[in-house]
Amino acid sequence: MFTSNSTRQNSLLVSLKIKLSKLLLQPTFLIGVILVIILSYLVIAPIVSIFSNSVSLTMMDAMLSGGKDGEFTYKYVDRVFTSSISEKIFWIPLKNSLTVSFFATLIALTLGLILASLVTSTNIFGRKYLGFLLIIPYMLPSQAMATAWLTMFKNRKISGPQGMLESFGITPPDWLAYGPLPISICMALSYFPFAFLLFSSALGKIDIQLEEVASTFGAKTKAIWLKIILPLLIPTTMSVLLLTVARTLGTFATPYILGTPAKYTLLSTSLYSSVRSNDSGVVAVIAIVLSLIGVMLLLVDIWVVRKWQRFVTVGGKGIKRQPSKLGIFRMPTTFFAWVIFLIAALGPFIVLALSTLMREPGNFSFSNFGLAYWTGVNVPGMDQPGIFTSPEVITALKNSFLIAGSASIICGILGLLIGYAVVRLPGTLISSFLRQISFLPYLMPGLAFAAAYLSLFAISRGPIPALYGSISLLILVMVVTYLPYASRSGISAMMQVGPEPEEAGMVLGAGFWRRIISILAPLQKSALIIAIILPFITGMKELSLVVMLVTPGTELLTTQSIRFLDFGYTQLANATILIIGVVVMISVLILNRVTKTNLASGLGG
């Protein structure tokens, strides 16, 4: 009896010893555990805090209405859904958001599909260049389109310099200048490249043998498109649809710039005003609604993808479709594609640039041109220094680089680490937990996430200091928001390399760190560069995520441009946006040069 007991104890000890030495020889496990702890706090805590905020009484309301600070209450849920102001803060914005999203998505989808078909499959003039040029709007911050629109169509309703059309003597009507129409159009023009990319890649993946088979049965090009290609694009169409809706719902800049003058509120702008008025309970409720919509769209997307699985064409040979001859339609379609490029990409650039170069809008005489708004010398009717001399712009530029730069470096490294832990610890709880949790932020729109961080880090909790008003908070929130993309690419990069190169090192006597430094890191160099530059690009144009977290001194270029607009300094705002555009374009060029990767594949997410 006694012996059997002691052997059992002994064998327990032995198996523990094996487990321990396995752990020590495999620091992967340790890395995994550390990642789990960090991510749990950064991802789950904000979500918990926002749920708790939505049902607990704030200190302010506790003082006003009696009751205890933090007490359970339905007050905010009622306020959003049933109170007398619910119309104003929730129901009308919801209706507006849905309307705008519907039209914007419809236009973006149509444009994307038509242009992708033209560029990938026809002999339209300049198709080689269009493939790249049509993606440019995607690289511009979303307020570029909106401010360009405003610069063009603004009327006397709001202060600041005249709109361009107005200075020619044409007064654009309100419905053209502000509200749903311009918001829908601007969003559509900002987001159609996304549809264009996805459709192009889907068209490239369709096995052309499917089409060739049809043509041996005598099908003409038109019939092939109607009967084969378009039906095969249905799953892509559904994905594009849902993802574009999700994006438009989360967009802040466009409705803020073009909706505010007409008092046209969307959910995103309504959330923002609640933040500004410190109504954290309402903020939480609206943020939850936005997230729920996001989750719902994602679930539908997953369901659609699964349902249409049988449409997935396997094993395309990568042979390019012969471009079809367009005949008499060649000129009109070419014209159409280039006009879209002009309106969506070149147009905003020209308008923004012109507005910063002309002292008075609409006056095209030579003497009216100059660098006044850039250098700050002889600025008419403005008490502001120029872009090059403005302390705000310089601070914002520094902050933008600092924040987007550090966030993207952290994000890139974190993404690869997560990839490493997930791929090297297959079948463990850690692996699946890391995979799931790093994906969670994807479900929350940036605005909702920022709201959560705002409430989480407003005061210090335990060992974590109050970060509100600090640069680190902005970096942190950016890292976490971009994590889904970073970890996804990290996982796929690690999958591609496989365990063998490392195992070969192990056999030859290389320890863990040696393997990481001499084998893994060099192999993942280009993956790492991509994993850093992509979030950097997104971070440079990020607005909705940071707009409610910035404080004076931590402004970014994007938020600074909004401040300028708020004060009516349109030219300074435009110049700031141009700077962002240029930085982003240069980053994209570096990315292309360094990694020789296709921009399209990278931005597709």
Next chain:
Amino acid sequence: MSEIKLKELIKNFGGNSIAVDNLSEVFPDGEFVCLLGPSGCGKTTTLRMIAGLETPDSGEILHGDKIFFSSKTGELVKTENRNLGLMFQSYALWPHMTVYKNIIFGLDMQKKTSEEKEKRYLELEKLFHLENFRDRYPSELSGGQQQRVALARMLAIKPSLLLLDEPLSNLDSSLRLEMRSELKRLHQSIGCTIIFVTHDQMEAMTLATLIAVMNNGKIEQIDKPMEIYNNPKSLFVAKFVGSPQMNIINTDKDKELALCLSNKLNIQKNSVKNFGVRPESIKMVKNNEGDINAIIETIQPTGADWIIGLNIFNKSLFLISSDHPIAKENESVGVIFKSEGCHSFDSQDLRIHKN
């Protein structure tokens, strides 16, 4: 000395089948052992456990008197410290390092001086005909060259044990032949123990000094190649080794043929479940002059030999012969079974020994 000893080794990946099932075996020092078996039988897993890339669920692995792993004492030696050479099916050359860097990596880990590294590199370069490739990257080499670099990289640290996982399966047939003789020469000149995984029985027969036939996570038989071929312990081993495959005659289904064989081999028919007849042990003679008559179904010339498909009472058999067939397709011939190549297996599929 430095033999490899596996004791009651078990590895289960969590599926319903066990990858390596209570394996106990000794691979003696200096042998060229081939682990032979069908896909999924646990060859790679066994090799990876010896290398330390996979930890067994229980059991022991010993190299000489050094304990690599023991679930009894909880000992576990890291791969890095086992001083063995492992070659992967995919070679796993590091694409970001030149041939030189790849090969001396192991020496770097041992903190060798640059003279020592240079000296060893030159030796290996000569041994594997890698002159002129020093500064090339793996992607600039042909498959055969890559493989030689992988071999050189593994041998640079003079391991006392070489583990090779289907190293030849990515090569075309002529290169494979060349590399086979290269490996054989290598084994003779270095004299260390080699464990070589393959599912190609020809490769195993030609290379190995010992073949271990694996099935379902167990080693069914370990023996010299000809011993495996001539005296298979089980039906599985008999079927797996030899090409064309051994003819299997089930005593229930093919009664007439079974009766003929049991008479010929002078064995009690009821104790036998299957007879096995090697294709080269069947000889064709004139009609009615053999043990039994057969119809020729197919005649396939392979160049040196003929593979002939026979039909005896609706059972198809293959024979292989270097003589020109004495009759044409669909004609009837007599057949003689030579007893050296005829085996009988009991209901447990074990071979019944002749007295």
